[in-house]
Amino acid sequence: MNDVRPTLEAVAARAGVSRATVSRVVNGGLNVRAAVQERVREAIAELGYVPNQAARTLVTRRTGAVAVVIAEPESRVFSDPFFAQQLRGISRALSAADTQLVLLYVEDREDYGRIGRFLGGGHVDGALMFSLHSDDPLPGIAAAADLPVVYGGRPGWEGEDSLGGDPLFVDTDNRAGARLAVRHLLDRGRHRIAHIAGPLDQTSAVDRLRGYRDELPADAPHDLVAEGDFTPAGGERAMTELLTRAPHLDAVFAASDLMATGALRTLQLHDRRVPDDVAVVGYDDLEPATWTHPPLTTVHQDVEEMGRMMATLLLTRIGAGTDDPPAPVITPPLLVIRESA
Amino acid sequence: MNDVRPTLEAVAARAGVSRATVSRVVNGGLNVRAAVQERVREAIAELGYVPNQAARTLVTRRTGAVAVVIAEPESRVFSDPFFAQQLRGISRALSAADTQLVLLYVEDREDYGRIGRFLGGGHVDGALMFSLHSDDPLPGIAAAADLPVVYGGRPGWEGEDSLGGDPLFVDTDNRAGARLAVRHLLDRGRHRIAHIAGPLDQTSAVDRLRGYRDELPADAPHDLVAEGDFTPAGGERAMTELLTRAPHLDAVFAASDLMATGALRTLQLHDRRVPDDVAVVGYDDLEPATWTHPPLTTVHQDVEEMGRMMATLLLTRIGAGTDDPPAPVITPPLLVIRESA
DNA sequence: CGATGATTTGAGAGCGCTCTCAAGCTCGTT
DNA sequence: AACGAGCTTGAGAGCGCTCTCAAATCATCG
Structure with a gap:
């Protein structure tokens, strides 16, 4: 185990190219000759190079992570299958986009401070919020941090207002x-x-x-x-x-x-x-x-699907831009008849 | 909402001091005159300054986050109260140390790649691992990434070996x-x-x-x-x-x-x-x-307490250094007699 | 074969922060 | 009054990466 991690610089030296070229290869290799790409990839493999996420985030302003905030105590989060199911859909969509998920829940009122600091601290590119209560400070926190949010379930407020335009959400009717x-x-x-x-x-x-x-x-x-x-x-x-x-x-x-x-x-x-x-x-x-x-x-x-939709909505909101302006989604309910009625 | 976040530089200018001084205040204010501290804090408040985590991580090499890796699919993680309880203890200890928790679970074998990339990518300072199976690649992954780990439950291997010394763990007898x-x-x-x-x-x-x-x-x-x-x-x-x-x-x-x-x-x-x-x-x-x-x-x-211990162990391992060399913990079991036997 | 345009490459400027180091101060002491 | 021992402060280098811009190379064609 090399104690010190190789940097782009090291890979560049090894492959006999510039830092910029290595960077291009790492990020997809557009406009790099195949032969050069090959050489760079070899160097990367030999050195066991892994990009430094912090450095990358510093310049791109993207963290590659989103927060899932559930306004319930941990005991509920982990005992209500609703959240588990929703989370499953979310994880699926997120890991397909190579985006990390950070789970936050609200144990007591003072947690809002911690969560606010976290959301405002630039740790994540956006947030998915669940189970908001009517007076919840979370939307305000997100707005203050200028963070894209998708809500699970229609939030209590709607339309133009201080919290910055129409909230994006996924809900069932x-x-x-x-x-x-x-x-x-x-x-x-x-x-x-x-x-x-x-x-x-x-x-x-x-x-x-x-x-x-x-x-x-x-x-x-x-x-x-x-x-x-x-x-x-x-x-x-x-x-x-x-x-x-x-x-x-x-x-x-x-x-x-x-x-x-x-x-x-x-x-x-x-x-x-x-x-x-x-x-x-x-x-x-x-x-x-x-x-x-x-x-x-x-x-x-379809709770899992709704989770997936939320994640997708957030990803497009975060991603490219406005080529396909995301809009709230409302899914239809369906009666399932078993034996209790 | 200012679209552009204020930097240290901006705060420094406003308070009429240097970047270094603001940095000192932000990080505890040691060796800064009270009057100056006051002035800087005002500037911070007025500008709504929040430190850029990525920049900080880049130089300190600390992310302020740890991963909790559970070698079970998400459905188990969210339905087994054992994990919920353990997680509660962990969260408590972690948020007391202002450290973020990133939850990872293993849905299927191919997730190991993703998890390896994540752990190796410098997103976290350490990891807590649970529910390892005997042939689990996770310890190897962590060792390769040179990442401090504390295991929940005695891992299958022990003592000096390729995975780098004695594993740290918390278990019950x-x-x-x-x-x-x-x-x-x-x-x-x-x-x-x-x-x-x-x-x-x-x-x-x-x-x-x-x-x-x-x-x-x-x-x-x-x-x-x-x-x-x-x-x-x-x-x-x-x-x-x-x-x-x-x-x-x-x-x-x-x-x-x-x-x-x-x-x-x-x-x-x-x-x-x-x-x-x-x-x-x-x-x-x-x-x-x-x-x-x-x-x-x-x-x-005491599952919650064991979670707390794991987190504490990891934090000391990550933190200062070797002033109090952490060691595995084994807690005593206790019979609770109810009505089924 | 030179001109034109497209493609590939490298130099270098930051991103925002921490940290070392040296300079500037404030004191207590002689 | 002079001097050294702390305190405080600022200048500036540098963390590892991306990205712009210009230079170099290649392909195409009149």
């Missing part, structure tokens, strides 16, 4: 998805349909609640809503509350599969049969939906 | 832990004790198997071992196999809690009562151990 779910329950003859909402400071939760209300007939009870937090435990709590407030409910639409699993557990604890006594519909169509007893009827969204 | 588990089962009067091992190309799995064999009395059956893969599904498969081979077993020691949960499910499916018919002991004492019915008796290891 949550409202339509919720309507699909409720429609299905109505079609199955259910009337007392409750809703376990997500945290109402997130647009996805709000949109799903709105869709639920849209579809409910005028004569149906409209107040059977409890707010959860997208976790199984939150689903349990919400279900317990609903059961107390409306013991005779005959269906539940949960705003996420994870909350639905919690609801399922609670219903079983209270001796309600699913779907006979109470029908349950989830949202997301992630793995847990297939594990439960009975398997969950749920609203599908 | 797996063998002793396994003995604790088996001892407990024996004390409860169990005799036909099976073992669901982890993948035997990992030292932790081998050591636990060894501990299990150590403690088994000479007249007990020694062949009730099935190999799992540390996942719930693997636990199910192994349990099914064991039940076929030895329908009368009265206890199972699983090498991880996750496999134990799978075993539990399978046992219930086969109408075995736990712990009455079959006692079950897990390993790790992570969250799932408390969720199961019945809650798992298991061997505790």
Whole structure:
């Protein structure tokens, strides 16, 4: 192991060419004679040359890395399959473009400082942000750092404003998805349909609640809503509350599969049969939906693909420029019928 | 938003001092008069100056980031609470030292190339590596890149060799832990004790198997071992196999809690009562151990603390130098008795 | 065969920062 | 008052790379 890494200079000397020529070869070899390229590549191999990333970043102003910021504590990030799935799509797209991914999550409020410093410090070329809450400082931080961002899920603000134009995001049509779910329950003859909402400071939760209300007939009870937090435990709590407030409910639409699993557990604890006594519909169509007893009827969204799209959007925004101006993407939801409803 | 970021030069001009002085203030302000420091800090604030990381890295040869490499596919990384917990400890220690964490996992064999390029590319000052398998190329890659590494779990090789001296690692005493588990089962009067091992190309799995064999009395059956893969599904498969081979077993020691949960499910499916018919002991004492019915008796290891130790070890190895030569750490296991055995 | 244009190559100027070294100060001491 | 011992400060070199620009080389053709 040579303790000191060879530089461009060393390779150039070895190959008998100039630094500039080696640089050209390293970066694709445009306009370099084949014979020379060959010689340079040999020198690179012999010396075990690896470009110094810092030097390169210093002059190109590109780091080749993007941040993925999730506004949730680490425990949620690593336990919610939604993030895992999304992250999978993102990694795929990113590593195809030889771009590194730096994962950041928000453990507590003071982390915003650290994250702000990181995003502003020029460590990354852009950011993907998830799970923003309505008063989230992250968009402001990114704007202040002049950093391109793509949001996962429609952010709370839209259009021209202080944060610099239209936000770029990838989302599913949550409202339509919720309507699909409720429609299905109505079609199955259910009337007392409750809703376990997500945290109402997130647009996805709000949109799903709105869709639920849209579809409910005028004569149906409209107040059977409890707010959860997208976790199984939150689903349990919400279900317990609903059961107390409306013991005779005959269906539940949960705003996420994870909350639905919690609801399922609670219903079983209270001796309600699913779907006979109470029908349950989830949202997301992630793995847990297939594990439960009975398997969950749920609203599908292609989370991995959405992750991929986010990454692609960000890459084009960062990359060449405006030859294909990226625009927000909204994917259609799809009802998947299993056994819980 | 100023499109162009202010440089040290700009701050220096504004504060009426030299670049060097501003640099000193930014880096702690040693040997700079209080009045001057004040003036410089004002200039920094007014201009919104943020140091350019690349430039700094170029001269200091420190990136302020470390990689965490997990030799498992992303789906495992994000579903196994062991990694989540470990990662939590690591993040804590790292962000306390203002060091960034870059997470890398190995999706398939060809990822090794990408990871090698990344580790060799000078993007990070060191690496934390987990879940290595016996023939893993990662240690070689790190050695080739001359990168300080701390391993999670004793690596398969030890002592002086081609990979450059003693590997630094943090582990728990797996063998002793396994003995604790088996001892407990024996004390409860169990005799036909099976073992669901982890993948035997990992030292932790081998050591636990060894501990299990150590403690088994000479007249007990020694062949009730099935190999799992540390996942719930693997636990199910192994349990099914064991039940076929030895329908009368009265206890199972699983090498991880996750496999134990799978075993539990399978046992219930086969109408075995736990712990009455079959006692079950897990390993790790992570969250799932408390969720199961019945809650798992298991061997505790402080995974988060171990993560923190790994990070600390790496930081000292990277940092100052040899004033406190870091050494491998082996933590003691602890039996936690709940209801499954 | 010289002119024209395209292609290939090298020299050299930075990118923004740290760090060494020497010069300029401030003091306490004699 | 003079002098050496710290403190503070600034000048300037240099980290390894990219990129512009001009020089050199090659190809093409009237």
